[in-house]
Amino acid sequence: MEFQLNTIGYLLIMLSLIHIIFPKYFNWKEELNHLSLINKQVMQIHTFFIALTVLLMGILCVTSATEIITTPFGKKISFGLGLFWFCRLLIQFFGYSSKLWKGKIFETIVHIVFSTLWIYLSYTFFKITLN
CATH class of the missing domain: 1.20.58 (Methane Monooxygenase Hydroxylase; Chain G, domain 1)
Known part of the structure; x- marks a missing residue:
């Protein structure tokens, strides 16, 4: 099961890093310009915190697999x-x-x-x- 958690940890770290390409891939420079400032910033800031949360989950799984299991x-x-x-x-x-x-x-x-x-x-x- 530790192997599973380590695998999950690395997958989650990769998933969090994928968020870096979101602005370019989803053309946010143009797409988000149609939103009000608050909606634009909520989208950007929430995406950052989702990526951070997923990164921290990944780090937790990689560094604390034994503790999570036992x-x-x-x-x-x-x-x-x-x-x-x-x-x-x-x-x-x-x-x-x-x-x-x-x-x-x-x-x-x-x-x-x-x-x-x-x-x-x-x-x-x-x-x-x-x-």
């Missing part, structure tokens, strides 16, 4: 992380419109890959909680 407090943290990623899985299907990916090869692949990742994260953290 201690009561670690199991509580694992439950919280499982709940977090399960909610993210639900948002993947009920928060985002399927119009964003259906009929588009790259977007469909991304949807499947990330749905699979959210399932893997949820399952692994909940499994740790129950062991």
Whole structure:
């Protein structure tokens, strides 16, 4: 299970770093100009804090896998992380419109890959909680 948490940790660190390309990939310079200043800044700042949170989750998994698996407090943290990623899985299907990916090869692949990742994260953290 430590291997699983280390793997998850490195995946989460990579996921957090992917957020660096969001502004360019999603053309935020042009797209966000249509928003009010508050909405533009909320989008940018929340994206930063999501990336930071995911980075810290990754670092926690890499540096504290044994404690997460073997201690009561670690199991509580694992439950919280499982709940977090399960909610993210639900948002993947009920928060985002399927119009964003259906009929588009790259977007469909991304949807499947990330749905699979959210399932893997949820399952692994909940499994740790129950062991």
